[in-house]
Amino acid sequence: MRDKMMELKNATLEALEKLADQKDLQDLKVRILGKKGELTAILRNMGQLSAEERPLIGQIANEVRELLEEQISKKASEIVQKEQEKQLAKENIDVTLPGRPVITGSQHPLTLVAKEIEDIFLGLGYEVAEGPEVEKDYYNFEALNLPKNHPARDMQDSFYITEEFLMRTHTSPVQVRTMERMKSEVPVKIICPGRVYRRDDDDATHSHVFMQAEGLVIDKHIRMSDLKGTLLTFARQMFGEHQQIRLRPSFFPFTEPSAEVDVSCIICEGKGCRVCKQTGWLEILGSGMVHPKVLEMSGYDPEIYSGFAFGMGIERIAMLKYGIEDIRQFYMNDTRFLRQFQKKA
Template structure:
């Protein structure tokens, strides 16, 4: 039979040509020449089966499968041989000299100073049973202002202090992390003990002490019979964790719309120990947080009955804490991405 002869001939032809295929590109060219779906020699030969009588087609079909398996096996064996030879050459030409001097480790990146301080505080608060929450940076005017008891005529709602979204008059870039207080109360209910680290945005001119993008850490505790003494205890714990056991905390009355009463939290200057220096402006005290008892209107906005539950909230300026801890004189350095600055930490 002519097809039988053709099958044996093409198998022997491939075997002879494989002996001269000395590299992988040559092997790939042979594989395509014989087994390409459109123009392969073996492929075209098998297509002729449909021209044969039925009985002969069955016989030649079985023979064709046997020949195909033998040809593919020969191709595979040759490829394995060529790959082995290639690796053998690489072993000879690219061998590692174990007697060479030790190479120093490549320089690697590291965490931003703000991330360091945030992680330290997260470890502290989680050890006290706090949950870490997050909230949207693109916030609604309701959650950013109204839900936390900031009225429509409050100066913070002016265009010069807040980034409003063009085409969306009721969307803002959040100016503080306080909106998460109401979101958390709505979602998780009470009792709750949580912190909210995050990025905030203020529409203001930048200078060494102010930046349009800043980081805060919000704290919220709501439960039955929560008192101001609980708040003071938490703040003293945070201050001493940050600046040492000898640190003193001073709370002075201050108005914040979302707390009542509200306080301004200061700690003894970690540089001069309260004696007065340039960093604390000769006062001996550094302002690091604002705090107070959660306003009943905020509890109500979160779906909590203020006659049954009480709570306190506090806000730490992470960017300011970073400046104090690492003695950074200009807050704008934190946003530059300058490796000369970041590599110091």
């Protein structure tokens, strides 16, 4: 039995020298030292030995097992090291090659324009106000002089969630909520930027989801001339100091009188071109004096207080400012388009 164990030990050590694969090494370990391995098979014959031989053979068996386990473990480490060296040699890096540039992100063009609009009005003493995008019908329509079944609601085809709630069609509800919160305090001077939703055509100039920025001023003795002066200041800071504006009569249920506001064409400087359709003007926003009913419903006495409001599409301003012809470019996440607005370090 002793001779068999010695033969097994020598044969195993010889086999270990030739192995170079982890799987083959594991197979050898199971075959020699496993529960059904060759060493175990030899030790099953221990019962045939005399009482004097058993301790001696048992000691030899333990020494053989420990030796083989040690050599197998050592061989496993050698194989792992060689595999790592081989992999490292394959993945060798030439440190003299130029590194790959790290592409950093930047703010979206709509975010840049929205912040610029905010900064202009913050400089005029306004505060930024925000409100929920899922809005009550009351704040979105009724408190803005648009009762149920009012025909002007068709101007803003809406996404209703329930009969009472809908995705807001403009940021004007923020104005109403602010007036309610102020509880007849004056002055109110806010700018309300945010995302709005309408069932609109999906084409080069329209989108189901877009951004607006609306402004509201309420105080005593607010006049139409204050509105015009404010919007002229905005136009010159946004598009250039030589810009002019004009107000055209219009209709909005929540303002009276109401006006569409045009800015002199930033391409041809008012001379007439393809962009402005030879008129010399580009429409940028809607505006007007706050309707007395809107003031009254929000707790302000229209005999004492007056105000003006205006609203602009941020995409519209961005398209004019940067000369972009298709509104869908803002939402396609094309990095070639977005990279143009990245500020240089």
